Every structure is written in C-alpha cells, then in structure tokens.
Amino acid sequence: MTTVELRRWSEADLPALSPLVEQSLAEGWGFVERLYTRYCDGSNRFEQPGEVLLGAWAADALVGIGGLNRDPYSQDASLARVRHLYVVPAWRRHGVGRLLVEALVAQARAWAQAVVLRTNNPAAASFYTALGFVASPVAESTHWLAL
Ligand SMILES: CC(C)(COP(=O)(O)OP(=O)(O)OC[C@H]1O[C@@H](n2cnc3c(N)ncnc32)[C@H](O)[C@@H]1OP(=O)(O)O)[C@@H](O)C(=O)NCCC(=O)NCCS
Structure with a gap:
C-alpha cells in the first residue's frame, strides 16, 4: 500500500485542497470549505504558538487534512482544539x-492540558472514541482528551 506522509501545511499546497473541498461539500460537510476560506483570508492559518495544520499525502495526492488551534471558544489557554x-x-x-x-x-502535549473538538457526525464520534476521547465537559465541544 502507498505510504501516507504527514507534512506541515504550506501556502503552496492550497491547490491540492480544492478536490477535498468539492468532495466534502458533496458529502454535506461545509467545514473543509471554511478551512480553505479562512486560510486564504488569513483569519485562521494555524500559526499561533503551538498550532499546526497538517496534510496527509499519498505520493502527490492530498488524502487528508486536520488542524490544531488554541481553543477559540474558551478563555482557558491550556485547551487545544482539533x-x-x-x-x-x-x-x-x-x-x-x-x-x-x-x-x-x-x-x-507540548503546551495543552486537554484536547477538545466538536462533531455531529456519528462515524467521527466512533472514531474519536476509538482514539480515547470521552464526552467533553467543555462548551462548544463534544469530545475531550486529557493530556
Ligand atoms: C472521521 C474520519 C476523519 C476518520 O478517518 P479514517 O482515516 O477513516 O479513520 P481511521 O482509519 O484512522 O480509523 C481509526 C479507528 O477509528 C474507528 N473508526 C473510524 N471510522 C469509523 C466509522 N465510520 N465507524 C466506526 N468506527 C470508526 C475504528 O476503530 C478505526 O480503527 P479500525 O479501522 O482499525 O477499526 C473520516 O471518516 C472522515 O473524514 N469523515 C468525514 C468528516 C468528519 O466527520 N470529520 C470529523 C470532523 S470533527
């Protein structure tokens, strides 16, 4: 099987994101398009200290993406959000x-005490549970992982 490699996102990678925007919209998910828009307009580039945006690449194809922000919904500076x-x-x-x-x-782990996220996709909820996340006590989130 083709090896999948993670790379920190760079602006030059943006053209590869368009097919993922199309595929996610076709599935009814708007959040990849929001990621694209907010990256382009500069409102979220995952560039605050401790943040990162990662692409998963199989050869030259972008097959996945995901980011880590300081939780924008919380005053708690020790909360990270996927x-x-x-x-x-x-x-x-x-x-x-x-x-x-x-x-x-x-x-x-380098700076946060917990990671939170919000999903309304039951498949994603099963996925996060399989990775050790539990129900979140924090507003605007469904899942929580203590670090
Ligand atoms: C949720 C998502 C990111 C999972 O990605 P993935 O690459 O398929 O996940 P993995 O292969 O790493 O799965 C790891 C484990 O999670 C669990 N899991 C993953 N998808 C699952 C599903 N659909 N149903 C139940 N359990 C699931 C399994 O335990 C799996 O291990 P296994 O395949 O050995 O059984 C992917 O399904 C996705 O992009 N969904 C649509 C977008 C979305 O909802 N994103 C989350 C927004 S917060």
Missing part, C-alpha cells in the same frame, strides 16, 4: 485519520 479533520472517502479506514489526530495530539 479542527477541520477530513479524510477523503477512498482513504477511510486505512489509519489516516488516526495518523493525523495522533500527530495533532503530540503537538498539543
């Missing part, structure tokens, strides 16, 4: 989502 995690349908259940989240959590 944002905009998306794996293209053809690559699901091959460990790409796990690879992305484990790398984001590793990044969070």
